[in-house]
Amino acid sequence: QSVLTQPPSESGTPGQRVTISCSGSSSNIGSNTVNWYQQLPGTAPKLLIHSNNQRPSGVPDRFSGSKSGTSASLAISGLQSEDEADYYCAAWDDSLNGFVVFGGGTKLTVL
Amino acid sequence: QLQLRESGPGLVKPSETLSLTCTVTGGSISSSPYYWVWIRQSPGKGLEWIGSIRYSGNTYYKSSLKSRLTISVDTSRNQFSLKLNSVTAADTAVYYCARQYTGSSFDQWGQGTLVTVSS
Numbered sequence: 015q016s017v018l019t020q021p022p023s024e025s026g027t028p029g030q031r032v033t034i035s036c037s038g039s040s041s042n043i044g045s046n047t048v049n050w051y052q053q054l055p056g057t058a059p060k061l062l063i064h065s066n067n068q069r070p071s072g073v074p075d076r077f078s079g080s081k082s083g084t085s086a087s088l089a090i091s092g093l094q095s096e097d098e099a100d101y102y103c104a105a106w107d108d109s110l111n112g113f114v115v116f117g118g119g120t121k122l123t124v125l
Numbered sequence: 126q127l128q129l130r131e132s133g134p135g136l137v138k139p140s141e142t143l144s145l146t147c148t149v150t151g152g153s154i155s156s157s158p159y160y161w162v163w164i165r166q167s168p169g170k171g172l173e174w175i176g177s178i179r180y181s182g183n184t185y186y187k188s189s190l191k192s193r194l195t196i197s198v199d200t201s202r203n204q205f206s207l208k209l210n211s212v213t214a215a216d217t218a219v220y221y222c223a224r225q226y227t228g229s230s231f232d233q234w235g236q237g238t239l240v241t242v243s244s
Binding site: 016046047048049051057058059060061064065070102104105106110112113114115116117118119 | 162171172173174177185187188221226228229230231232234235236237
């Protein structure tokens, strides 16, 4: 069971806007920044959003992130077929001696 | 352009030691402020952070793996390594090495290598 909670699946049609949620606690999302990763089938994860809402160079502005309290969200607007992938949130957790926690991942299906 | 590549045996017997090396090219492993990290993904499952190391040798380990885990760095070879002993089938996974920019931000990844624990 993952420390961060994500819905196992989401879906949308091309052009639609979809949102993926990530819920944590005061020791992780509540006190540290959230990062989002996209994992296309058979490939390594790719950093999609860092520092809650910043896009690395090359990531389309269709992808956006936000954080409020102990929850975060990834929004994808203008959904495209190539967005079909697994999405993971991650945060540093201050409990114990500090460690990285991931969400369980959300499988996004473009219908 | 920075690249990371994992190498090591794809098959390990139960109770033995899993050893992997990550070779970094196109940049120095001694660059600040980066840490270098191992992350694994069991078949059909999510991502699991294993541990991180800086060029100085400073490490962070996942607490549940700490008793079996050693991560080391060789700056002369621009490599860092993972050793996980007393492995079981539960350690079967794709193992990724990555560059850790800060906290949970991993901005460069290797392609991953599948390690199967089986007799």
